[in-house]
Amino acid sequence: MILIKIGGGEAINLEATVADLATLEQPFIIVHGANVLRDQLAQRLGIDKTVLTSVSGYSSVYSDAAALEVIMMSYSGLRNKQIVELCQRNGINAVGLTGLDGRLVQGERNKGIRVRENGKTLIKRDLSGKPRSINTSLLSLLLENGYCPVLTIPIADENGYAINSENDDIIVQVAQALEIETVLQLIEAPGFLDDPGDENSLVARMSSAELHAREATVEGRIKRKLLALTRLCQGGKTRVIIADGRGEQPVINALAGAGTHIS
């Protein structure tokens, strides 16, 4: 089984990605982002995005009720149904779901983010949390009956409230719950770059030990992504491919060796 993460960047070639997926023989699950759509919609609606950086160096979007509404419109609504539509046009019988639907992704509400503001340490709570378990019986029910799940945020908290969560953390949970063999992440770069500013600095092969070492040296959102990748590779059963989602045949090329292969 393959899990495809389609990044939320504007340059991702959705048409080519779905056309490739339609040629795969094995079953697959799609998890997708929509950060650019979310930011564009928030801007058009005049809703400001707040990014908090915790004292331990991880940054995340502050999710209030208005931010959750924008997530529901952009992730669960527009992008999810655009991908489902593309799948249906290509003969993939996709079913779009959020973590709320059937409590597919059961999360735990964050206790609060410790931030430094004006020389003080504050705890800020919002509508966000960590995915803790997957409703594998619903996913299996759909897969066994020929449907392709297309999954995105929000997820459910302990009381059924919609909360924001990191798609990278959701992927770790899905991969572990379903013992996924291959996780393919399509991004707006040729793969993992040694120098983020230089597209010619692709790291073609990486061990999970090397990934772990790199995680300790970076800051911000990429730190969170690398931490999730480290967790994905920890069991030793999942290989991760990070590859370019911008060109033609992004999935076929990645499975044939393009991008960064981590195992």
Add this chain to the structure above:
Amino acid sequence: MILIKIGGGEAINLEATVADLATLEQPFIIVHGANVLRDQLAQRLGIDKTVLTSVSGYSSVYSDAAALEVIMMSYSGLRNKQIVELCQRNGINAVGLTGLDGRLVQGERNKGIRVRENGKTLIKRDLSGKPRSINTSLLSLLLENGYCPVLTIPIADENGYAINSENDDIIVQVAQALEIETVLQLIEAPGFLDDPGDENSLVARMSSAELHAREATVEGRIKRKLLALTRLCQGGKTRVIIADGRGEQPVINALAGAGTHIS
């Protein structure tokens, strides 16, 4: 089995509706609108809504690509996930779906609407169509496994493209496909009113013959609604209740006799 249509008006009491549904013993399906959310979002985004009136007197919203995006954001995204969230908070294991997902509602693209403009008859084609069949196997799969389907637009055309459709027509298809006994429509009025301007003119009981007679005497969107209701009652197996969704206990009151009961 009950099918609940939750209207897309602003005054519908969603919390009370879902709290009532959580007390029902029989399984149910929810179909919902979101026309007020759609109109508000379109206005905030500066997207104009075009309403066409056909030469035969039916009016409908003209659905171009931008209108479909607004539908995906407001119906499939915001309102669908708000209802799923409310269900999850009340212990109903809801799964939100559009007609695109698993081709739950297979439609047929409209050939075009015949309109009169400046003294000429023109054919206008858009991204809209009629629901023709229901993926009952997917609905049954969910219902048999304890999930409550929460359904809305868009639906799929013959080639898998997302198209707009009337929720009232979708309800007719679902009711016939699943042999639904009771269709409960929650609206922003006490029920069917003899005089639309007078909330005290409730028609408490109506035969399907009377419904058919009334359909011939009205114009505009209500004509389309009455036509759908007539089709619902045609088989004689489905009773229809149109009741007030604005107060407390809207479902319990309606099942106990409130509103307009048609059979």
